[in-house]
Amino acid sequence: MSSKKIQGPAVALIGCGFVADLYMRSLQSVPHVQVVGAFDIDVERAGAFSAHWGVTRFAVLEDLFAALPRDGVVLNLTNPDAHFEVNRACLQAGFHTYSEKPLAMRMDQARDLHQLASEKGLLLASAPCSVLGQAAQTLAHAVRNGVAGTPRLIYAELDDGFIPQAPVESWISESGAPWPYEDEFRVGCTLEHAGYYLGWLIAMFGTVRRVVAASGQTIPDKKGITDTAPDFSVATLFFETGPMVRLTCSIVAPHDHRIRVIGDKGVLQVKKAWANGAPVKFHKRFRIRRRLIDSPLGKRVSLHGPSHPMVGRWGAASMNFALGPVEMLGAIAENRPCRLSADFALHLNEVTLAIQNAGDQAGAQVMTTRCDPMEPMQWAR
Ligand SMILES: NC(=O)C1=CN([C@@H]2O[C@H](COP(=O)(O)OP(=O)(O)OC[C@H]3O[C@@H](n4cnc5c(N)ncnc54)[C@H](OP(=O)(O)O)[C@@H]3O)[C@@H](O)[C@H]2O)C=CC1
Ligand SMILES: O=C1CO[C@H](CO)[C@@H](O)[C@@H]1O
Structure with missing residues (x-):
């Protein structure tokens, strides 16, 4: 999928586990936001997720980056131990990044991410929203x-x-x-x-x-x-x-x-x-x-x-998990500070x-x- 085909607010998901379903349910409440597709290191999980929701499954992370427009937002929905590496990869690839909590498991890592986002002029936000x-x-x-x-x-x-x-x-x-x-x-x-x-x-x-x-x-x-x-x-x-x-x-x-x-x-x-x-x-x-x-x-x-x-x-939560991503997309489109x-x-x-x-x-x-x-x-x- 080429990035040229996507117009308007868009997100892509990394991590197709338990919480990713809560995001998909929430994203359905904001139909103006397109879900470009999803990637997970667990191929079977990614397959079950993309089949259930009818979204594109990316075989490698690079395909996700290639498909997401630059003014889109990557949603990092991986396990906390992977957050730092995945957030860093997204920022280094030049994408605004929304991370599930915590931003990173160590403060030195969190500071690195903060600095990287600032150097690259990218938004970096963390759940909860x-x-x-x-x-x-x-x-x-x-x-x-x-x-x-x-x-x-x-x-x-x-x-x-x-x-x-x-x-x-x-x-x-x-x-x-x-x-x-x-x-x-x-x-x-x-x-x-x-x-x-x-x-x-x-x-x-x-x-x-x-x-x-x-x-x-x-x-x-x-x-x-x-x-x-x-x-x-x-x-x-x-x-x-x-x-x-x-x-x-x-x-x-x-x-x-x-x-x-x-x-x-x-x-x-x-x-x-x-x-x-x-x-x-x-x-x-x-x-x-x-x-x-x-x-x-x-x-x-x-x-x-x-x-x-x-x-x-659903389960323990009745929260709209899309509120954070939508706030980021609004800030990008309006060129204003992001609340998160x-x-x-x-x-x-x-x-x-x-x-x-x-x-x-x-x-x-x-x-x-x-x-x-x-x-x-x-x-x-
Ligand atoms: N569960 C919940 O109710 C909620 C969870 N959260 C937060 O959401 C995040 C994810 O939790 P949850 O969905 O429950 O966890 P899951 O374990 O269900 O899902 C995480 C998925 O991410 C995959 N993954 C891990 N590392 C990478 C990577 N480097 N690249 C791509 N995919 C990767 C995992 O694969 P593999 O299993 O092979 O490692 C797994 O399929 C956590 O930060 C959690 O705090 C927030 C709100 C609610
Ligand atoms: O953020 C969260 C909210 O609900 C879950 C319980 O189902 C948590 O444990 C999770 O990490």
């Missing part, structure tokens, strides 16, 4: 507008339940990819999940100045796999400007994906991290005689007007790695990267 979704944007709007008064403290929980006892072997994607539980256990729930709420928080408040975190293994043997990453972490985040934050990740404690912004007038709460359409509710604080109460009945806070296409639930900037990706990577690798004696870690709060989406101003 739920920060561009309705729930995150509504929460940020409510915080900006002081619905709960000055935010003082935020509790963000990404506890996923006791996953090593879940029937993970039977979790299969639409085109038949098994959920890669061995890889998930080895990469760890902090690298896999912290970004969901870290993204929202950094978008709202900008740079995290200092991280005080601890992480460890509470279940050393997970389905016979013993060389696994921490399955629990807790971090206190100190922002340059903004409230103090406690962020917890585990695949052990009962499922709890709440984020609570505690302010002078009450509490703003979202109960689901992985649902773009999750309601944002305000629980007003009031006094009745000698008692102080945060109303148990939250009042829904909404934005006026439409936001973005929603996708149905390379600075944002690098800072997110540094904070996430600081939490994941904290162990039991990291103490206070001073962050060396920075990024500004994110421009709200047009429909959320």
